[in-house]
Amino acid sequence: MARHIACLTFDFDAVSGIIAQGLHTPTPISRGEFGVVGAERMLGLLDRHGIKSTWFIPGHTLETYPDMSEKVVAAGHEIGHHGWTHMTPVQMSRDEEEAGLVRANTVIEKISGRPARGYRSPAWDLSENSIELLLKHGFIYESSMMGHDCSPYYARTGDVISIDQPMRFGAETSLIEMPISWSLDDYPHFEFAQTKKYRLQGLMPTKGVLQNWLDDFDYMTQNTEQGALTYTCHPFVSGRGHRMLMLERLIAGLQKLGAAFLTMEEAAGEWSGRGQ
Numbered sequence: 001m002a003r004h005i006a007c008l009t010f011d012f013d014a015v016s017g018i019i020a021q022g023l024h025t026p027t028p029i030s031r032g033e034f035g036v037v038g039a040e041r042m043l044g045l046l047d048r049h050g051i052k053s054t055w056f057i058p059g060h061t062l063e064t065y066p067d068m069s070e071k072v073v074a075a076g077h078e079i080g081h082h083g084w085t086h087m088t089p090v091q092m093s094r095d096e097e098e099a100g101l102v103r104a105n106t107v108i109e110k111i112s113g114r115p116a117r118g119y120r121s122p123a124w125d126l127s128e129n130s131i132e133l134l135l136k137h138g139f140i141y142e143s144s145m146m147g148h149d150c151s152p153y154y155a156r157t158g159d160v161i162s163i164d165q166p167m168r169f170g171a172e173t174s175l176i177e178m179p180i181s182w183s184l185d186d187y188p189h190f191e192f193a194q195t196k197k198y199r200l201q202g203l204m205p206t207k208g209v210l211q212n213w214l215d216d217f218d219y220m221t222q223n224t225e226q227g228a229l230t231y232t233c234h235p236f237v238s239g240r241g242h243r244m245l246m247l248e249r250l251i252a253g254l255q256k257l258g259a260a261f262l263t264m265e266e267a268a269g270e271w272s273g274r275g276q
Contacts, residue, residue, distance in 0.1 A: 003226060004220055004221050004227055004229075004258060004259060004260065005228040005259070005260050005261075005262050005270070006229055006231065007229070007230045007263070007267050008046070008233070008261065009054045009055070009143070009231065009233070010039075010054070010233050011082060011232060011234050012057045012072070012082075012235055013032070013035065013058060013082070013122075013236070014036060014061045014064065014065055014235075014236065015029055015033060015035075016058045017086040017122070018032040019032075019060075020085055020086035020087050020122065021195060022195075034236045034239065035234070035236030035239070036065055036068050037235075038234075038239015039068050039071075039072070039239070040068075041235075041239050041244055042239065043071060043075050047075060049251050051251070052077055052261070052262070052263050052266075053078070053261075054077065054080050054118065054264040054265070055078065055079055055080065056079075056080040056081070057082055057108075058082045058083050058086050059083070059084040059100070059103055059104030060084060061082075062104070062111060063107060066111070069111055073111055077263070078117075078118070078264060079111065079112045080118040080119065080120055080143070080264060081104055081105060081108065081119040081139070082120050082121075082122060083101075083104060083121065084100035085122070086123075088123040088125045089121060089125070092127065094129045094133070097130065097133060098137075101133060101134075101137055102137070104116075117139060117265045117268075118140065118268070119134055119139050119142045119143070120142065120144055120180075121144040124144045124180065125144065130142075131155050131156070131175055134175055135173060135174065140175070140265065140268055140272075141178050141264060141265070141268040142176075143178040143230065143264060145179055145180070146180060146182075147177065147179055149181060149216065149229070150179075150224060150227035151224070151228070152178050152228060152267070152268060153177050153179070154173060154175065154176060154177065155172070155173050155175040155177045156169060156173065157171060176268045176271065178264055178268055180232055181230075184213060184231050185232040185233075186232065186234060186237045186238045186243070187202075187232075187237055188202065189209045190209075191234075206242055206246035210246050213231065213250055214250065214254070217259060221257055221258065228262075228267045228271065230264070231250075
């Protein structure tokens with residue numbers, strides 16, 4: 001990797017993320033439905049700027065909204081695996097997790113012509129089986145961990161973690177980790193949510209969020225010779241008008257900073273071929 005890369009990624013959860021929270025009544029479901037409106041807007045934005053991106057789409061969304069999913073593929077964007085449902089694999093048995101990987105990948109291959117090369121866990125949490133299963137099923141990269149901000153690295157297996165003993169690190173695998181951060185995710189900044197379990201304030205003004213997102217990229221350019229920064233947006237969150245305007249400004253600001261816009265697969269491939 002000989003340049004500074006911006007990966008624009010979109011978690012197109014639509015109603016699957018709402019249903020996974022146990023919400024089935026009309027109003028919360030309609031919030032998920034707005035994701036289709038937002039997805040149309042996102043595709044238009046990316047097309048105007050000639051940017052290819054990565055869309056992580058649960059199998060449930062692929063089958064609920066096949067026409068929109070096919071539009072994403074037709075526009076030349078990468079489809080990444082985002083589970084079958086929007087349930088974290090931590091809540092699943094190994095067999096359940098594997099079945100979801102296979103089921104969703106079957107739909108991804110049907111829509112895009114090939115299985116997904118990359119994976120992002122719903123809720124950004126992996127089970128003790130996830131890395132092994134991703135390797136078994138031919139994934140090249142995954143994007144759910146936070147061990148760095150702008151440098152990919154190889155995911156490990158076999159960590160030994162104890163409250164009263166030093167942590168023992170497991171072996172690196174060939175699976176490339178494309179790290180993420182809650183600070184570069186639109187959901188905690190913007191989305192108001194209230195359930196019996198938690199309350200997320202959200203609803204932040206876009207100006208401060210935009211400045212943080214640009215500053216992180218600016219810091220990377222000033223302090224590293226090369227790197228990749230991943231931005232995560234949800235169409236049902238950032239598809240709102242004032243946030244769409246923020247994304248326009250984000251793209252313009254990143255262009256001024258010299259960003260190369262790549263898909264996650266492209267960025268992972270560039271990093272893995274960097275000569276180390």
